[in-house]
Amino acid sequence: MPSAVHVLEDDLRRFQASASLSSSGTCHYESGPANIGRPPPLVTSVDRLIMTDCGSSLPTFMRPTLSSVPRTSDLLKSSGGLAMGLIVAPMMPATKSGSGGSVSIATSGLGGSGGGGGGEDSIVRCIRCRAYMSPYMAWLDGGRRFQCGFCGARTDTPQSYFAHLDQTGCRVDAAYRPELRLGSYELPAPGLEYRRGDRATFNESPPPGIVFAIDVSYRAVHSGLTALVCDHLRRRLPAFLPSETAPDWQTQVSPRVGFLTYDRSVHFYNLSASLSQPQSLIVSDLEEPFAPLGAAISGGFLVDLSSSATLIDQLLESIPQQFADTAVSDIILGPVVEATLDAFTSCGSVGKLVLLHTGLPTCESAPGKLLQRDNRKLLGTEKESSLLSPVGDYYEALAKRCSDSGLGVDLFVCTDAAYADVATLGQLPFITGGSLYKYASFRSDTHGNQLASDLELAVSNCLAFDCSMRIRTSAGISCSDIHGGFNIVGEGILEAGAFSSDRAVAVELRHDSKLADDDAEPVLAQCALLYTGLSGHRRVRVHNLALATTGQLADMYRSADVDATLNLLVKAALKLLLKKGPLEARSALVSRCVGILTAYRRHCVSAGSSMGQLILPETLKLMPVYVNAIVKSDAFQGADISTDDRSYLMYLCSMMDAVASNVYFYPRLMPVHHLPPSREADDESDSDEAQDGVGDGKESDSADLCELNVKQIRCSVDRLKQNGVYLLENGIVMFLWLGSKVSSTWLLSVFGVNSVANVRCDQTELPRLDTPASRLIRRLVDEIRLRRRRHLRLYIVRPGDKFESWFLNFLVEDRASDFSASGEGWGSSYVDFLLNVHKEIRSKLG
Ligand SMILES: [Zn+2]
Numbered sequence: 001m002p003s004a005v006h007v008l009e010d011d012l013r014r015f016q017a018s019a020s021l022s023s024s025g026t027c028h029y030e031s032g033p034a035n036i037g038r039p040p041p042l043v044t045s046v047d048r049l050i051m052t053d054c055g056s057s058l059p060t061f062m063r064p065t066l067s068s069v070p071r072t073s074d075l076l077k078s079s080g081g082l083a084m085g086l087i088v089a090p091m092m093p094a095t096k097s098g099s100g101g102s103v104s105i106a107t108s109g110l111g112g113s114g115g116g117g118g119g120e121d122s123i124v125r126c127i128r129c130r131a132y133m134s135p136y137m138a139w140l141d142g143g144r145r146f147q148c149g150f151c152g153a154r155t156d157t158p159q160s161y162f163a164h165l166d167q168t169g170c171r172v173d174a175a176y177r178p179e180l181r182l183g184s185y186e187l188p189a190p191g192l193e194y195r196r197g198d199r200a201t202f203n204e205s206p207p208p209g210i211v212f213a214i215d216v217s218y219r220a221v222h223s224g225l226t227a228l229v230c231d232h233l234r235r236r237l238p239a240f241l242p243s244e245t246a247p248d249w250q251t252q253v254s255p256r257v258g259f260l261t262y263d264r265s266v267h268f269y270n271l272s273a274s275l276s277q278p279q280s281l282i283v284s285d286l287e288e289p290f291a292p293l294g295a296a297i298s299g300g301f302l303v304d305l306s307s308s309a310t311l312i313d314q315l316l317e318s319i320p321q322q323f324a325d326t327a328v329s330d331i332i333l334g335p336v337v338e339a340t341l342d343a344f345t346s347c348g349s350v351g352k353l354v355l356l357h358t359g360l361p362t363c364e365s366a367p368g369k370l371l372q373r374d375n376r377k378l379l380g381t382e383k384e385s386s387l388l389s390p391v392g393d394y395y396e397a398l399a400k401r402c403s404d405s406g407l408g409v410d411l412f413v414c415t416d417a418a419y420a421d422v423a424t425l426g427q428l429p430f431i432t433g434g435s436l437y438k439y440a441s442f443r444s445d446t447h448g449n450q451l452a453s454d455l456e457l458a459v460s461n462c463l464a465f466d467c468s469m470r471i472r473t474s475a476g477i478s479c480s481d482i483h484g485g486f487n488i489v490g491e492g493i494l495e496a497g498a499f500s501s502d503r504a505v506a507v508e509l510r511h512d513s514k515l516a517d518d519d520a521e522p523v524l525a526q527c528a529l530l531y532t533g534l535s536g537h538r539r540v541r542v543h544n545l546a547l548a549t550t551g552q553l554a555d556m557y558r559s560a561d562v563d564a565t566l567n568l569l570v571k572a573a574l575k576l577l578l579k580k581g582p583l584e585a586r587s588a589l590v591s592r593c594v595g596i597l598t599a600y601r602r603h604c605v606s607a608g609s610s611m612g613q614l615i616l617p618e619t620l621k622l623m624p625v626y627v628n629a630i631v632k633s634d635a636f637q638g639a640d641i642s643t644d645d646r647s648y649l650m651y652l653c654s655m656m657d658a659v660a661s662n663v664y665f666y667p668r669l670m671p672v673h674h675l676p677p678s679r680e681a682d683d684e685s686d687s688d689e690a691q692d693g694v695g696d697g698k699e700s701d702s703a704d705l706c707e708l709n710v711k712q713i714r715c716s717v718d719r720l721k722q723n724g725v726y727l728l729e730n731g732i733v734m735f736l737w738l739g740s741k742v743s744s745t746w747l748l749s750v751f752g753v754n755s756v757a758n759v760r761c762d763q764t765e766l767p768r769l770d771t772p773a774s775r776l777i778r779r780l781v782d783e784i785r786l787r788r789r790r791h792l793r794l795y796i797v798r799p800g801d802k803f804e805s806w807f808l809n810f811l812v813e814d815r816a817s818d819f820s821a822s823g824e825g826w827g828s829s830y831v832d833f834l835l836n837v838h839k840e841i842r843s844k845l846g
Contacts, residue, residue: 001834002621004666004813005714012045030054031183036522037068037548039561039619043659044712047787055135057183057543062527063087063658065568068550068559069477069523073511078603079556080595087564088471089504089657090529090541091464093789123187123194123540124161124179128153131472132187133179134544136524139165149524150474179542188247189540194530196468196495197404202348207536208406208465209256209302209351210241211340215414216323217263217331219358224444225414225451226261227320229356232452234316240456241305242463244534253535255351256302257312258343261319262336263328264363268343269315272300273307278315286335286366301343302351333361333425334368337398341407350406350466350532352434352498354459357413358442359420368394374419379646380639382581388647389578390424399431403487406466406532408498410434410458414442414451415644423647430485430651433467433496433503434458437790438648446764453791461501461789464531464541468495471507472526480510483571484654499531502789504657506568515549522546554604557617563658566626570661574654577636586631586826593627594837596620598844611845614838622666628833629665629715629812631826652732660731660788667730667810669719670710673746675776710780716813716830722799725750727777728810729784734792735807736766740799749773761796761803 015029029041032054040059041049051058065083070076076084124133126148136149143165147154163173171180178185192200199205212233220226243254261267265286270279279300305312333355340353360370370391378387390396402409409428413420415438422438429436435458439447471479471492479492484505486494494505515523527543550556569589577585600617609615616623634641635649653661713719713726720726722739725746729735738747744754749771751759766778785791797807809816816827828836 001831002616002625003714004622004625005712007621008042008044008712011042012048015041015045015049028052031056031058033546036546037550037555037559039064039067039559042561043563043662046659053182053184055181055183055544056546057527059658060092061089061184061543062525062545063561063564063567064525064545064547065561065564066547066556066559067561068548068555069509069515070511070553070556071515071517071549071551075551075553075556076511078553078599080597080599081592082556082560082596083508083565083568084510085506085508085564085568086471086525086527086545087504087506087567087658088527088543089502090469090527090543091499091501091503092657093461093501123189123191124158125155126151126153127155129472131526132528132540132542134524134526134542135180135182136522136544136546139169139171143171149522150472150526152475183544184542186539186541189530189538194538194540196406196466196530198345199348199350199406199466204348205532205536205538206302206347206349207253207255207534208532209258209344209349210354210459210462211258211260211302211343211351212354212356213336213340214259214261214319214356215263215331215358216261216267216319216326217358218326218329219416220356220414221320221323221326223358223414223416223442224448225356225358225442226323228444228448228451229455230316230319232455234313236452236456237312238305238309240460242460242534244463246535247537254305255534256349257305258302259312259315260336260340261323263323263326263331264366266332266336266339268301268339270300271303271308271311271315273303273311275300275311278311278318283335283339286332286363302347302349330363331358331361332363332366332368333357334394334398335366337402337409337428338367341402341405344407345405350497352408352410352462352465353402354410354455355412355428356455357411357420357425359413359415359418361425368398370421370424372419373421374643376643379641379643380582380637382583385578385581387643388423388650390427391421392424395424395427396431399428400487402428402432403495403497406497408432408434408462408465408496408500410462410500411436412451412455412458413438413644413648414447415440417441419642420644422644422651426647426651430655431487431496433486433498433500435461435500435502436648436651436655438644440642440645447793449765450791450793453785457789457791458500462498463501463534464499464529465497466532467497467499467529468531469493469499469527469529472524472528473509474515474523474525476511476513476515477509477523477525478512479507481508481572482506483508483568483575499529502657502660503655504567504660506571508568508572517551519548521549523549553599557600557604557619560617560619562620562622562626563662565620566623566630566665567656567658567661570630570665571654573630574635574650577650582637586636589627589631590837593623594840594844596623597837598841601841602845611842614834614841624834624837625813625830626662626665628828628830632812632816632828633665634809635664637826649732656731663729663731663788665730666812667715667728668712669715669726669728669811670712671724672710672727672736672777672780673723673725673742675710675780676772714813715811717808717811727780728807729788729792730810731788731790732792734781734784734794735797735803735810736794737797737804737807746773750777756798759796759798761798761801763796764794766794 029049030052065085129151131150137146163171174180243252246253265284268281378384409432411429486496525545529541573585573589635653638646723741724739726737797803813830815829
């Protein structure tokens with residue numbers, strides 16, 4: 001039975017062994033011609049390697065499900081279900097430097113010497129398919145023409161872009177031009193043809209605006225939401241509002257900011273620096289919620305943070321007092337978005353709306369009114385999809401209008417226990433390219449830290465507005481579908497108001513014709529994202545990927561990537577779940593897994609092998625453990641969580657990149673009772689990987705997660721020891737499980753108490769004690785939150801506590817605790833699932 005942890009460790013070791021060592025002893029992985037046709041390191045290894053772009057985008061940005069694509073659709077079909085596709089995350093941020101996998105986007109054509117002259121001339125594209133310049137264009141006629149690697153058309157080199165070729169046929173300036181050397185690069189795109197919609201008619205493109213819309217209804221005020229948000233923005237906004245260097249290299253430019261409050265009407269604020277105090281303008285006409293601003297406020301709605309600092313401070317201080325005694329309990333949402341949209345479009349601005357919202361918009365007569373339609377009894381039944389699908393088309397249409405106008409929406413749902421119809425409201429971030437956050441039973445004293453950090457991360461992670469993205473592929477291959485939200489406007493084309501850094505789409509590819517029988521001719525994929533940056537300047541970010549082609553099934557299996565495959569299959573299955581119900585979605589996933597493994601056994605394993613032996617393809621060894629975890633995850637079958645939580649998880653899984661989906665379905669479980677690592681011989685001596693949570697970490701408090709080398713162990717209760725302490729995280733939530741016999745020394749140094757019974761389990765942060773163990777564990781927690789770009793709430797769990805069964809649910813190799821309740825055999829342990837898969841493979845072959 002393949003152990004997930006061993007497979008992950010082997011993958012890292014294999015890449016460490018084959019990768020070149022830098023002078024500092026760090027391992028490098030090069031994406032480019034040297035590795036064409038081979039799958040990239042697994043997502044778990046990427047963090048530990050320094051990744052270098054040598055002509056192909058790093059797997060962080062584009063991760064193929066198959067690095068060797070089949071030459072015919074028949075060959076693809078004969079694999080029994082392997083997916084041909086890409087996970088594309090164009091705005092994924094650079095990994096923290098020093099923790100490995102550091103990536104950066106080279107900017108070309110910014111007027112530097114040798115970097116091109118800047119301006120539109122530096123954007124060179126194929127005359128026929130409009131593909132952007134890449135290392136895969138062939139230079140002809142001494143450099144006067146180039147042949148497109150995508151469509152084969154020949155384009156004259158613009159005079160200003162001409163360079164001579166060297167003896168090998170490469171341009172002599174290739175080393176200085178990112179677009180000729182790298183898989184990923186950016187170019188300024190100032191030309192009018194690179195703007196979208198009406199924005200091409202405005203002469204100026206001001207910096208984008210970020211508008212904070214704060215709910216001030218009774219529930220928001222009484223849960224502490226209003227005061228918390230105002231206070232946090234007042235103190236911290238200048239610190240976390242992102243900025244970028246304008247193309248003149250002289251100035252740092254930040255987006256402009258705006259504020260509005262709402263309950264059953266919308267209150268705009270004029271914060272023009274020329275005023276002595278903020279002016280409020282109330283929109284109560286909900287049918288036609290135009291922004292009252294027009295000329296009157298266009299100069300005062302979106303303002304520069306520093307110029308209007310005093311007014312912003314006054315406003316944020318006054319809001320909580322102003323609404324302290326509110327009795328308004330019904331709220332609106334649609335008109336808030338519509339009025340903001342009007343305000344943006346009237347001044348030709350793009351940007352983001354951050355909604356800090358409490359619940360169901362029930363206000364009579366307001367567009368977008370939603371009804372209470374929750375019926376938890378339906379969850380887990382075949383009728384659940386009616387509950388989990390959005391109701392009506394108002395929010396979808398509104399989200400598309402926002403996307404058209406360059407407005408992204410981040411939605412923070414801060415409800416009390418009541419139903420908020422996340423299934424419907426979630427379309428706003430899903431389609432506009434924003435982020436979604438939800439807090440159940442929100443109270444500012446228990447969720448304050450979490451909301452504040454998520455708000456900071458969401459705002460600081462948004463660097464791209466008014467986006468349009470296109471995937472181009474070599475002739476013979478095209479995009480058949482895109483999963484993961486956004487406004488899909490054509491084959492391989494999507495549009496969005498914004499593109500949050502952590503968003504990824506799964507692109508499915510299909511054959512249009514048979515590919516050439518030529519090993520030397522790669523299949524290319526290019527993702528071009530046009531967007532407006534923080535300073536208001538238009539750019540294009542280009543990612544290129546070269547894949548090998550093959551006529552052999554075995555090569556496809558050798559080049560398969562389990563992380564990308566499952567990310568794609570999950571996104572497709574969630575769509576299916578809404579259409580056809582949970583049973584069909586889960587069955588489809590399992591039978592696809594069985595199909596893929598059966599075809600491997602039938603065509604790629606020598607005839608002499610015993611049928612009694614389960615033989616899995618090396619690259620897909622983890623498919624069974626992952627698929628079993630997926631079908632019993634809360635996103636796919638959570639019947640004992642709220643309807644809103646279920647919708648929330650389904651949206652998150654649909655928007656995730658391959659790293660996030662991997663950790664969500666197979667959580668990281670790490671022993672931490674050895675922190676700080678001791679050099680003394682340990683009292684435990686089991687031979688399993690659980691024996692020692694910590695490798696050869698240095699005894700330094702300042703080590704980061706990788707240097708600490710905290711090892712992951714298998715997600716099974718068998719691995720837990722009563723004298724141990726374990727941290728589990730899945731990218732959304734985090735648990736610290738304390739065994740009943742944890743040493744008092746450890747407890748004293750981390751919790752300041754000497755027995756497990758005295759640990760306060762209601763705390764969501766660890767006590768700040770000045771001991772090495774306390775510092776290291778808190779650092780580990782911080783590091784995980786930073787890495788996941790989300791504030792994972794920490795639950796401290798002891799054996800027998802009320803949250804323990806929730807924690808045990810994440811030990812995905814075990815049989816699900818609610819197995820009998822959920823029925824249908826979807827809660828089996830990894831062993832049972834694997835036995836079943838084996839049985840099915842045998843019966844198919846038999
Ligand atoms: Zn072309």
